[in-house]
Amino acid sequence: MRPIVSVYIAASVDGYIARKDHSLDWLDRVGGFGDDYGFKDFLSSVDTLIIGRNTYAVATTVPDPYPGKRVVVLSRQLDSVREGMELYRGDLKELLSKLHKEGAKHIWVDGGSTISQFLALHAVDRMTISLIPLILGDGLPLFNVVGKEIPCRLVSSQSYPSGLVQLRYETAEK
Numbered sequence: 001m002r003p004i005v006s007v008y009i010a011a012s013v014d015g016y017i018a019r020k021d022h023s024l025d026w027l028d029r030v031g032g033f034g035d036d037y038g039f040k041d042f043l044s045s046v047d048t049l050i051i052g053r054n055t056y057a058v059a060t061t062v063p064d065p066y067p068g069k070r071v072v073v074l075s076r077q078l079d080s081v082r083e084g085m086e087l088y089r090g091d092l093k094e095l096l097s098k099l100h101k102e103g104a105k106h107i108w109v110d111g112g113s114t115i116s117q118f119l120a121l122h123a124v125d126r127m128t129i130s131l132i133p134l135i136l137g138d139g140l141p142l143f144n145v146v147g148k149e150i151p152c153r154l155v156s157s158q159s160y161p162s163g164l165v166q167l168r169y170e171t172a173e174k
C-alpha cells in the first residue's frame with residue numbers, strides 16, 4: 001500500500017502560516033492551555049517528512065526538530081542539508097514512489113509552497129488545519145495557487161478553550 005500523505009499545520013484565520021519574516025511567535029497565543037492539539041500523537045504516527053527549504057530553515061534553529069524521522073528537504077538552491085537529512089530536487093511523484101519503495105508508511109508534507117504542490121498532484125490524503133484565533137493581516141500563505149479543485153471531506157472539527165479550532169479533512173480522490 002502506498003504511504004499516507006498528511007498535512008498538519010496551523011494557520012491564522014486569514015490563512016497565513018508565518019509572518020513575512022518567517023516568525024511564528026503568534027502561535028504562542030494558543031500555548032499554555034495544557035493541550036498539544038494532538039501534535040504528539042500525529043508526530044508519532046509519521047515516519048517521514050518532506051519539507052520545503054523555508055520550513056527547513058526555521059525548523060533547524062533547534063538541534064533535533066524531528067527525532068527519529070526520515071527528513072527530505074526540497075530545495076533547488078541548497079547544496080547540502082544538515083547531517084541525517086536528505087536533499088531532493090526533482091519530480092515529486094517520483095519522490096513519493098521512491099519513499100514508498102524504501103518503506104515510508106506515513107509522510108508529513110510541510111511548508112506552504114510544498115503543501116500546495118502535493119495538493120496539485122492530488123497526493124494529499126489527510127489535512128489537519130488548526131485555525132489560530134487571530135487575523136495576522138499579512139504573511140506567508142497556507143495555500144499558493146493549487147490550480148485544481150479538490151473536494152475535502154470533513155472528518156472532525158474540534159474547538160479548544162484557547163479558541164483554536166482544528167479541522168480534519170480527507171482530501172485525496174481514490
Ligand SMILES: NC(=O)c1ccc[n+]([C@@H]2O[C@H](COP(=O)([O-])OP(=O)(O)OC[C@H]3O[C@@H](n4cnc5c(N)ncnc54)[C@H](OP(=O)(O)O)[C@@H]3O)[C@@H](O)[C@H]2O)c1
Nearest residue numbers: 010018022052053054055058074075076077111112113114
Ligand atoms: N504555521 C505552521 O504550522 C507552519 C508549519 C510549517 C511551516 N511554517 C512556516 O512557513 C514558512 C515556509 O513556508 P513557505 O511557503 O515559504 O515554503 P516551504 O514550502 O517551506 O519552502 C519553499 C521552498 O522549498 C523549495 N521547494 C519547494 N518545492 C520544491 C520542489 N518541487 N523542488 C525543489 N525545491 C522545492 C524551494 O526552495 P529553493 O528556493 O531553495 O528552491 C522553495 O522556495 C516558514 O516561515 C515556516 O516557519 C509554518
